Amino acid sequence: MLDKVLFYFFAGIAVASAVLMVTRRNVVHSAIFLITALLATAGIFLQLRAEFLFIVQIILYVGGIMVLFVFVIMLVNLDVALQQIQFARQKWVALIVALALAGQVGVMFWTSGKMPGQGLPVLTAAAAEHLPPNSEAVAKSLFSTYLLPFEIASVLLLVAMIGAVVMAKKRT
Amino acid sequence: MLPIEHYLFLSLALFIIGVIGVVTRRNVIVVLMSIELILNAVNINLVAFSRLYGDVSGQVFALFIIADAAAEAAVGLGIIIAFFRNRETVLADEMDLLKW
Numbered sequence: 060m061l062d063k064v065l066f067y068f069f070a071g072i073a074v075a076s077a078v079l080m081v082t083r084r085n086v087v088h089s090a091i092f093l094i095t096a097l098l099a100t101a102g103i104f105l106q107l108r109a110e111f112l113f114i115v116q117i118i119l120y121v122g123g124i125m126v127l128f129v130f131v132i133m134l135v136n137l138d139v140a141l142q143q144i145q146f147a148r149q150k151w152v153a154l155i156v157a158l159a160l161a162g163q164v165g166v167m168f169w170t171s172g173k174m175p176g177q178g179l180p181v182l183t184a185a186a187a188e189h190l191p192p193n194s195e196a197v198a199k200s201l202f203s204t205y206l207l208p209f210e211i212a213s214v215l216l217l218v219a220m221i222g223a224v225v226m227a228k229k230r231t
Numbered sequence: 232m233l234p235i236e237h238y239l240f241l242s243l244a245l246f247i248i249g250v251i252g253v254v255t256r257r258n259v260i261v262v263l264m265s266i267e268l269i270l271n272a273v274n275i276n277l278v279a280f281s282r283l284y285g286d287v288s289g290q291v292f293a294l295f296i297i298a299d300a301a302a303e304a305a306v307g308l309g310i311i312i313a314f315f316r317n318r319e320t321v322l323a324d325e326m327d328l329l330k331w
Contacts (some may be wrong), residue, residue, distance in 0.1 A: 064232055070241045077268055081252035086260055093264045096245075100271050103241070107232065107282045112274075112297075119297055124267065124304045131308045132260060146255050152290055153254040157247045164243050168236070196287045197294070205291050212298045219302030223259045224314050226309030229316075 062106060069102035086132050094125050111194040238279035245272035257322045259314075263307045270300045 073096050080092035101116040190196075201209055245268055252265030274293040281289025315321055318328075 062233060066237060070237075074248070075246050078250040080263065080268070081248055081256070082248075083260075086258055088320065089261050094270065097271060098245060100245075100246060100275060103238075103275055104278055107238075107277050107278050109282070109293075109306045112290055112293055115294065119265075119301060127308055128260065128264060128302055131311060134312060135260070135321050146257060149254050152253045156254060158251055160247050160250065164239070188330065190285070193287075193290075197290050199249055200293070201292050202287070203242075205295075206286060208295060212295055213259065215302050216298060219305045223305040223309035226306065227312045 065106045066103065069099045069106065071097035072096075073103070087129070090125060090128050090132060092130075094121055096124070097121055108190055109193060111197045232282055235279055235283050238275055242272045242275040242279075245269075245275070257324060259311055259321050259323050260308075262323060263304065263311075267300055267304065270296055271281070 076092040076095040076099065079087045080096060083089050083092065097116065097120045101113050101121075104110075104116060105113040248267035249265045249272060252268065253262050256265065257264055261289060274296055277289040277296070279294045281293075311321060314326065318325070321328075
């Protein structure tokens with residue numbers, strides 16, 4: 060029961076602020092609504108008992124990436140951009156793409172009950188009190204099975220850091 | 232845990248809203264933010280299935296996606312700053328230097 064209430068609470072906030080993010084004219088408002096959407100997603104992670112990702116989502120997304128976004132919004136000239144048209148005339152493209160995506164998932168749900176052995180799994184998740192400590196399990200998996208992708212991710216971050224500095228520095 | 236369909240529908244809704252944002256907005260910063268929203272929707276899927284199967288691999292992949300989103304945001308915003316310095320605009324349809 061509590062699970063259900065929490066899920067609908069956070070999901071409602073996430074979807075509502077995502078819609079507002081896409082439709083607001085002001086870029087700063089969009090950034091604020093994206094922050095609330097990401098925080099609501101962090102709540103969904105907590106409801107799924109993924110405590111480590113909950114913390115990472117708040118620290119890295121809200122504390123890191125969104126601060127970067129707000130900095131860049133402050134750097135580029137906002138007043139001029141506000142008076143221009145904010146929406147490209149691509150409403151029909153957007154509608155078609157959205158309908159195609161929704162149709163795909165709808166077909167998947169529709170056929171999932173039809174064929175035996177296909178579609179969504181019907182197993183039930185383990186009870187919350189039987190789960191291992193989350194951070195410990197993630198760390199064990201990250202540093203044993205996924206050690207090589209972990210190192211590759213660190214190289215990727217290094218490349219991105221150098222790339223961002225090279226892009227943003229003044230040409231001399 | 233609720234049935235897996237709840238999480239799939241939430242993820243689908245966020246994904247579609249993100250795609251609509253990418254297609255319809257002119258401001259490149261909002262386009263980048265919509266991409267962050269799409270990556271986030273994928274993370275919900277991964278964590279939900281990780282919980283369903285009792286396997287933390289999904290959460291590890293979600294971590295990699297978050298690292299990827301950070302790298303993408305840093306490089307993308309660097310490009311935006313460099314472009315704004317040259318052309319004084321952040322609108323996607325005025326970025327036509329490679330078009331003739």
